[in-house]
Amino acid sequence: MLAASVLRLTLPLCWLVAPQPTQPERLFHSRDRSDLEPSPLSQAKPIADLHDAQSFLLKYGWSEIPSPKESAGVPVGFTLAQAVRRFQKANRLPASGELDSPTLAAMNKPRCGVPDTRLPPRAALPTPPALLTSLGLRPRARQKRFLQMLFPKPDGQQEDASDTGASRAFSKKTLTWRLVGDAYSSQLSGDEQRYIFRLAFRMWSEVTPLDFREDRTAPGTMVDIKLGFGRGRHLGCPRVFDGSGQEFAHAWRLGEIHFDDDEHFTPLSSDTGISLLKVAVHEIGHVLGLPHTYRVGSIMQPNYIPQEPAFELDWADRKAIQRLYGSCKGSFDTVFDWIRKERNQYGEVRVRFNTYFFRNSWYWLYENRNNRTRYGDPLQILTGWRGIPTQSIDAYVHVWSWGKDERYFFKGSQYWRYDSENDQAHTEDEQGRSYPKLISEGFPGIPSPLDTAFYDRRQQLIYFFKESLVFAFDVNRNQVLNSYPKKMSQVFPAIMPQNHPFRNLDSAYYSYAHNSIFFFKGNSYWKVVSDKDKQQNTRLPLNGLFPKKPVSEKWFDVCDVHTSTLNM
Incomplete structure (x- = not known):
């Protein structure tokens, strides 16, 4: 060849x-x-x-x-x-x-x-x-x-090191x-x-x-x-x-x-x-x-x-x-699965999801079935997500239970609720009060700005992360649990000593493709011990963190492009 x-x-x-x-x-x-x-x-x-x-x-x-x-x-x-x-x-x-x-x-x-x-x-x-x-x-x-x-x-012959084409x-x-x-x-x-x-x-x-x-x-x-x-x-x-x-x-x-x-x-x-x-x-x-x-x-x-x-x-x-040339590396502002419901030809409701990666003012849709980003990505947040901040999103949370289906974006001291039906941020709530709102108003006891957050459907809790602390927020009572905040390393202990992000997470999200929670920091990720992992190995700690691995070895081709080509 x-x-x-x-x-x-x-x-x-x-x-x-x-x-x-x-x-x-x-x-x-x-x-x-x-x-x-x-x-x-x-x-x-x-x-x-x-x-x-x-x-x-x-x-x-x-x-x-x-x-x-x-x-x-x-x-x-x-x-x-x-x-x-x-x-x-x-x-x-x-x-x-x-x-x-x-x-x-x-x-x-x-x-x-x-x-x-x-x-x-x-x-x-x-x-x-x-x-x-x-x-x-x-x-x-x-x-x-x-x-x-x-x-x-x-092949096998020595190339001339002085040859600029070697x-x-x-x-x-x-x-x-x-x-x-x-x-x-x-x-x-x-x-x-x-x-x-x-x-x-x-x-x-x-x-x-x-x-x-x-x-x-x-x-x-x-x-x-x-x-x-x-x-x-x-x-x-x-x-x-x-x-x-x-x-x-x-x-x-x-x-x-x-x-x-x-x-x-x-x-x-x-x-x-x-x-x-x-x-x-x-x-x-x-x-x-x-x-x-x-x-x-x-x-x-x-x-x-x-x-x-x-x-x-x-x-x-x-x-x-x-x-x-190597694979693409880089941290993310937030990562999340976007859940939607569709009816098939028989009228049965099916749950579908897409994974999104946000970095700066760009976003990528990740095709889990192909294990790579969508052809033509990244795109500008401005063009794909109407009404939310156009760059540096801190967190996304989807509160999804039998009685709730609410999506929130967080940045700085504010949050926005997103209307999935009309594909744009809400401008006001049911009482006519305007969005965005202060995080302290909608989520009392939660500090700002946040590092990241994710919703745990098993416990119906939102976990908010700020520096080395984690806050568990009960969405049904609209309050932080009495025993929180706690150290992140206490709630999510390392399986291998010292192999832990400890503070300042970039993103945390539950992946429906992998049925697991992942933490991101820099170019690395940590997988949280799942219920299935515990069943296979009862010695694993609850919510323990497996040793870190490179993000680029699990999620492929999340690559930046030059700004002059963003809108092509």
């Missing part, structure tokens, strides 16, 4: 090699192009015979580069039949080794220009100019160095990008292109601790990822685009992404052509360090898969990128 080191960036960046025009005219995105005659699109030459197939297999890493002593186009170490068989197997075709019609059709599919597989060490040998031309490369003095970059050392991943978490000024597409407006690229970067940011920022002002050498469109020989790049129909883009790991402007790239609203968003997400994956995979459902498949309007990064793609 081709590792992302396929594209070792030992060359100067392409835009530094190419002459830089001063203040280039920006067609389309600076003025109306309706009066301009568009240049005709070049068509890629289809792969139709043995010679074409040999060039394809060599170009995309399915066979080995020949040495100068051997005839151009004849693979070394692998026969053509062996190379074809490998390609057929990867593409789920009968592995006959014959260049039949289905195999040629697979070779002619629109695809990414990054090679698919890793080659033996002989791949670094120089290659005859004629063969380079057939591969879509320019026969220049830097060919050998380009081939060494394109076809890297196999690492598969960026060494920093904040990355800048730019659509280069003289390399916009001729088919979409500049605003459309930049919006699509912002969304593509956001999709990777939703599953990694990476922060992508568009930078349109810094010197080009300071921008981490450059994107541009071109045709044929383009942007000073050693690779040559083949025209519409085959290679639609290629990427340089830790550096650049080039799109073939002969392809019919389309915006988000179109169901024809090639989705620029889907291609951009794929190529960004390469820049970040991911190789191709032939796994069904992966965004890193080399071939373009049409008619996937709601595509996203699948579980394996997420785990692959997180092996390079």
Whole structure:
């Protein structure tokens, strides 16, 4: 399998090699192009015979580069039949080794220009100019160095520590990008292109601790990822685009992404052509360090898969990128399950729930059935929860019993009651008194501001947390229990000595998905001993806290995104 080191960036960046025009005219995105005659699109030459197939297999890493002593186009170490068989197997075709019609059709599919597989060490040998031309490369003095970059050392060989392309991943978490000024597409407006690229970067940011920022002002050498469109020989790049129909883009790991402007790239609203968003997400994956995979459902498949309007990064793609950059971490203001009742087709009432994570002014819906956040999150609290504070919520409590169904948000010295039917905060109570109200008014004896709170249905008590103290509030008598407040470590003792949050919890909530109470502080969580745990081990203390674990190992992909992409 081709590792992302396929594209070792030992060359100067392409835009530094190419002459830089001063203040280039920006067609389309600076003025109306309706009066301009568009240049005709070049068509890629289809792969139709043995010679074409040999060039394809060599170009995309399915066979080995020949040495100068051997005839151009004849693979070394692998026969053509062996190379074809490998390609057929990867593409789920009968592995006959014959260049039949289905195999040629697979070779002619629109695809990414990054090679698919890793080659033996002989791949670094120089290659005859004629063969380079057939591969879509320019026969220049830097060919050998380009081939060494394109076809890297196999696993097990020592990488040169001085090679800036030796690492598969960026060494920093904040990355800048730019659509280069003289390399916009001729088919979409500049605003459309930049919006699509912002969304593509956001999709990777939703599953990694990476922060992508568009930078349109810094010197080009300071921008981490450059994107541009071109045709044929383009942007000073050693690779040559083949025209519409085959290679639609290629990427340089830790550096650049080039799109073939002969392809019919389309915006988000179109169901024809090639989705620029889907291609951009794929190529960004390469820049970040991911190789191709032939796994069904992966965004890193080399071939373009049409008619996937709601595509996203699948579980394996997420785990692959997180092996390079780690998982997302961070504390939460509050976490809770939102309970609702629905009637099925037979009129029976069913209880449903969603889990929400709140941090600063953002929130995530957690899909428990998929064990990950909802695609497209986070969103702004302002847009999803009308009438409550728009950031830094202290606590959420759902008092849910046979006689009550009340939801409260707390912040500072105040609380808000939420109307789940109309999906907005109440403006006044049944007596006409306005919300928000003082916590001391609605919950006498409870201090403010709070750290967090949760409702225990077993005892019909709200537990309020303030620094190292916990207050047990009886919702039926509307008062704090006589023996409270108590130390948190007394009410919720540690199973393992000293393994306890002790004070200043970030959040506490009962999870209906796990039938357990969880405490959150920083990047860690503690699970409270449940009734089921006590039945299985009677020596466990009542409401004891199991040793802490990382939040990111139980709740996945709760990731921040750059503020410029919040409303996409």
